[in-house]
Amino acid sequence: MTEVPEPEAGSTNDTIRWAWDIHKDADALLHSRLQGFMAFNAILGGGYFLSSRITQAPPDEIMRFIPPIIAFFGLCLGLVFITYTRRIVQGIKRLKSNYLLHDPVYKIYYGDYPTEDGVKYWFAHGMPSALIALWVILLAIGSLLATR
Numbered sequence: 001m002t003e004v005p006e007p008e009a010g011s012t013n014d015t016i017r018w019a020w021d022i023h024k025d026a027d028a029l030l031h032s033r034l035q036g037f038m039a040f041n042a043i044l045g046g047g048y049f050l051s052s053r054i055t056q057a058p059p060d061e062i063m064r065f066i067p068p069i070i071a072f073f074g075l076c077l078g079l080v081f082i083t084y085t086r087r088i089v090q091g092i093k094r095l096k097s098n099y100l101l102h103d104p105v106y107k108i109y110y111g112d113y114p115t116e117d118g119v120k121y122w123f124a125h126g127m128p129s130a131l132i133a134l135w136v137i138l139l140a141i142g143s144l145l146a147t148r
Contacts, residue, residue, distance in 0.1 A: 016106075019099035023092060030088050030124060037081045041131055044074045048138060052145070067142035071135050078132035082125065089121050 051066040100106045 016099060016103045019095050023095045026088055026092050030085060033085060040077060044070055068139055071139035071142050074135035075132060075139060078128045081128050085124055089124050
């Protein structure tokens with residue numbers, strides 16, 4: 001296991017290179033998880049709307065409960081995604097604020113953000129939060145339609 005260098009304002013090239021390697025891997029992991037999350041939500045969304053159209057055709061009682069179940073899975077998926085990616089996002093933010101923003105070249109391209117720690121990662125929390133809200137609405141609609 002490699003030793004973690006101490007963050008300093010005058011970080012050496014080896015320290016910045018170390019931080020950059022960790023950052024690249026964590027960022028790739030976050031983006032691949034986000035892509036999988038979005039793809040799975042698209043599949044669940046298609047299944048929800050398809051099953052809600054199918055439930056109107058047959059008189060089968062059990063089919064009325066499929067859309068709320070799909071919406072519940074979408075809601076759980078969003079909550080699990082936010083929970084599991086929180087640590088990665090916090091680590092990326094810490095790497096950027098403690099190491100990478102001290103590098104003059106990195107700072108020129110990414111600059112200082114108007115936040116207390118100097119880094120914003122809104123998409124990793126904003127998109128799942130928006131989809132959680134959507135799944136809550138669809139769960140309520142599906143539950144109302146199931147009780148009719």
